[in-house]
Amino acid sequence: MTETPIFDEMWGNDGQLRAPYARFQTWLDSEDPKRLRAKQREADDLFRLSGITFNVYGRSEAEERLIPFDIIPRIISATEWQRLSRGIEQRVRAINAFLFDIYNGQEIIKAGRIPRAMIAQNEAFLPHMLGLRPPGGVYTHIVGIDLVRTGPDQFYVLEDNARTPSGVSYMLENRETMLQMFPELFSRNAVQPVQTYPMDLLHSLAACAPESTRSQPTVAVLTPGIYNSAYFEHAFLADQMGVELVEGHDLQVVDGRVAMRTTAGYKPIDVLYRRVDDDFLDPLNFNPDSQLGVPGIMDVYRAGGITIANAPGTGIADDKAIYSYMPEIVEFYTGERPLLENVPTWRCSEPQALAYVLEHLDQLVVKEVHGSGGYGMLIGPAASRKELAAFRAKLKARPANYIAQPTLCLSTVPIFARSGLAPRHVDLRPFVLVSPAGIKITPGGLTRVALKKGSLVVNSSQGGGTKDTWVLED
């Protein structure tokens, strides 16, 4: 494999300071590293005090961990962002149209653009949703599009998150922390605000209320509970929107509506922003052992009595096997060429692709079709011979369970390391809101950074951290 130069977003390929970082660099030069080190510690204390922690599954309650926060912001220019957001909007429109089609008519299959088996035999496909048209025709009210960068103008979509994308609370709290610690930076740089997100979310959800809703819609956030790894975010969003945070046992179907138990009796909910997976949503319709959901909610949903955001069954759009068809999907529904590129993907279910993947395993990244969180994947160039052999056997046994992609040379952004600034690989998850009123993208998003030198894994469960992400005004 030839050595490709790593693109650093601050210093480019050639060590020349890139324009968006100009003012930041001037400030940084005048800063005493000691003060910055103290600020880095202060940031950790702020996060701990606000309780911005995540629980680690299978550990005791005491094990609430911080996602490490790095104080060096990632800076994106207005022009770069405009280009990106056009591409994101196009992709999200296509995803929503695709979901509508898959559950109503399946024109894309009839047109031969996606094999029927890809849908029918997919675990993420939810037959319960067939023929169902959610209020406003919106399936994915909240979407996260994971982007990576390999050069000044080269972005790829790594993954679409159309189920219940998380991380938006970190985007907001990272900015709050930076504002509190470095107010002077924001006086010198015109940074586009992100703080409108919670109200945008509330408006967006309210605009998707069932048609029968007469007064101001009642919105609530459904959480699996205090022990869920993202509980902080659920509470944070409910708090910021000023709506109730409910659990399954607070809810009951009363007179054909989903209602929450208040101190004064049951009150119906119009829009439920659920952070509970499809499978656990309704023990009567899905997993009968679920304690997290609401028995009968799907029947109310089918009858148009409630909006569930995101709609059940949206997983079919962010499945990794479907991902490889995304260029076709975008073209099919928008009639345009995709503005954002997909990472070239080999579907191991196809014999030719499988042969190629087995041949080049040490150069590829192999992922499970339904996996997430960076678990169950192989990074070829970093794997030992033994690991490669073991994965080869897994691939041969269940080829359809895997896709493979070339190892991308992800861009880096400096972090504030013990020895000073040091480049680390990053990705970006912008957050997108969809309603009949339109698509709204918060400028920036969540930047995740692999804190370990050379590492490409940015997942918080595996040693990743986060950064504040700035989109500059023109």
Next chain:
Amino acid sequence: MLGKTANGLFWMYRYLERAENTSRLIETGQRIALTRLGASDEQWRSVLQTAACAQGYDAQHEAVTKDAAIDWMLRAGDNPSSVLNMVGAARQNARMVRTALTHEVWEAMNGTYMRLRAMLARKVAERDLPAVLGEIRQGAALVRGTTHGTMLRNDIYNFARLGTFLERADNTARILDVKYYVLLPSLMHVGSSIDNVQWETILRSVSARGGFRMEYGPDAGPRDIAKFLVLDRRMPRSLAFCTRKLRENLGYLGTSHGARLPSHGMVNHIETTYLSHGIEAVFDYGLHEFIQKQLALLAELGRQIEIDYRFFE
């Protein structure tokens, strides 16, 4: 608001109040131990009893010693009423009802928990005890203060207050329950030094020694102490004060919900039947019997509030 949220608020403030009261009991015990010659470890038994920790303690210990008693009340994982467990439970409830709290209240609660968890990670050395006990009370005061200063006066606030005053009334009643015999007028050696220690213990346990002396004068006796703790509406830890607060907060809830519920009748009954007469009536009833009755009524009131406001189903 959600029934679950009302429940979380109610218990968050109950646990916090209990942690604070326990720290006050320990401080009193420690002070007596240090300043009174001949004070024995046995006095810690009554401290354990007042903190409702004696049974669990006995199950795990051969004898009562000062060190073991303090450790049990402060940080024993096996003691559900240890300060560390209480503060952890208060914070857990705060996490559950986080959307109902202001940012300041949450940070005060979380910060208190983090500091105490660090301070109580290992056995507390005697020289560090004052700082730890101070932290507990300051932490609780900080949460109560931010609650007072930043929370809207709505249902959320009322449930927080109900938890605070129900627990406080319960605690004052337990102090009296354990020490009632030193307040009985029939006792022969009234004014003896033993009694003075006991009286001081009672007054210190409710942080009211100075206030009591100021209001009741230097010659005040056991009957006055009983009156002070049971009936004095100026005293923020007395049964009458706490019960009036409970009635008021239930009243606000009644107005906002537009419904009078059984708990409202119950609190009126406690107030008019038991707390609106002179202290003679209390002694006529029998001080011990009276306190037992109050403890039972408070427990019943707590259960009725849970039912009336749908904490569970």
